[in-house]
C-alpha cells in the first residue's frame with residue numbers, strides 16, 4: 001500500500017491559486033506529475049480490489065505518440081454537458097468520433113467539435129467503426145439496458161471500452177461484457193469518476209490511515225427529485241430506479257471509504273407517494289451493509305428527495321462530504337475542521353487515466369470487474385428489499 005503526501009500538497013497549493021493559475025497547473029500536473037495525483041486519487045485500498053498499485057494505477061508516460069481517439073456513443077446530457085467539455089481538457093485523449101441516432105445532433109457536434117464525417121456513426125453502421133484507426137476507445141453513454149450490447153459490439157470491433165455506470169442491468173450481462181473484452185484483448189473500464197476526485201479519495205485515505213481510529217459507521221445518501229417521463233423511470237431501460245442510478249454512488253462510497261467489500265446486506269423499499277412517476281421502479285430505498293469486523297453502512301437513495309452525503313464516524317472523530325458526489329462543489333469537513341482541497345475535472349482525469357492504461361497496457365483501477373461487483377451488490381440489495389431477509393454477499 002503506497003501513501004503519498006505530495007498530491008495533497010499539490011492540491012492545497014491549487015486551492016490558493018487563482019483560476020487561470022489553477023487551470024494551467026491542472027494541465028501541468030496531468031502531464032509530468034499527473035501520475036502522482038492519479039496514484040493519490042486511486043489508492044489500491046480504495047476500491048475493495050487487491051490490485052497492486054502498478055496493476056491498478058496508470059503511471060505517467062512522457063510523450064505519447066498521439067492522443068488516443070475517443071468516440072462517444074449516445075449524445076445525451078452526460079455526453080453533452082460533461083464528457084465532451086472534459087475531452088477539451090484531456091492530455092492523453094481527444095474527442096475523435098460520435099455515435100448517434102439523431103442526424104441533427106450529428107451536424108451540431110460535427111461543427112462544434114470539428115469531427116470529420118468519416119468519424120460519425122449511427123447505431124446501424126456502428127460496427128464498421130472497426131475499420132477506423134482514429135478511434136481507439138469507445139465510451140458507452142446510453143441508457144443502462146443498452147450498455148451490454150454496445151460494449152460487446154465495441155470490443156468485437158477491436159476497441160477499448162469505457163462504459164457508464166451502472167455497468168449493466170444484470171450480473172450475466174456484466175460477465176458477458178468482461179468476457180467479450182477479454183476475448184478481444186481490449187481493456188474495459190467503468191465511468192466511476194469519483195475515484196479521480198480528491199475529496200472522495202481523501203475519505204478513503206483517512207479511513208485506511210486510521211486518522212480518527214477505525215471507522216465504525218458510514219452514512220451514505222444520494223437522491224434527486226426526478227422529472228417525469230424519462231427512461232430512468234422505465235424498468236426495461238434503466239433496470240431499476242434510484243438505486244441503479246444514484247444509489248450506486250452510496251455503494252461505491254461506502255466501499256472505498258471502508259476499503260473492503262461488505263459481507264451482508266438488509267434493505268427496505270420506501271413507500272410510493274407518486275404512482276405516476278414510480279409505476280415501474282422504486283421511489284426510494286434504504287439499506288444497511290455489514291462489513292468484516294462489524295462496521296456498518298447506512299445507505300439511502302431516492303428519486304423524490306434531494307440528498308447528497310458521505311460520512312464516516314470513527315473511534316476518535318468523524319469526516320464527511322456534504323455534498324459528496326457532484327461534478328463540482330464537493331465540500332469536506334472533519335471533526336477537526338473544514339477540508340481544503342482543490343476542485344479537479346473528474347471526467348478529464350478519469351479519461352486520461354484510462355488512456356494511460358491503454359498506452360501502457362495496464363488494467364484500469366475502475367475495471368469491469370468492479371462494475372460487476374457493484375451490479376452483484378445492487379442485485380442483492382433488491383433481493384433483500386423484496387424478501388425482507390438479510391442477504392450474504394459471499395459471491396463478490
Ligand code: NAD
Nearest residue numbers: 074075076077078079141142143144164165166191193231
Ligand atoms: P440521457 O437521457 O441524457 O441520454 C441518453 C442518450 O441515449 C440520448 O442521447 C438518447 O438519444 C440515447 N438513446 C439511444 N437509444 C435510446 C433509447 N432507446 N431510449 C432513450 N435514449 C436512447 O441520459 P444520460 O444522463 O446522458 O445517461 C446516459 C448514461 O450515462 C446512463 O447510463 C447514466 O447512468 C450515465 N451517467 C453517468 C453519470 C456519471 O456521473 N458518471 C452522469 C450522468 C449519466
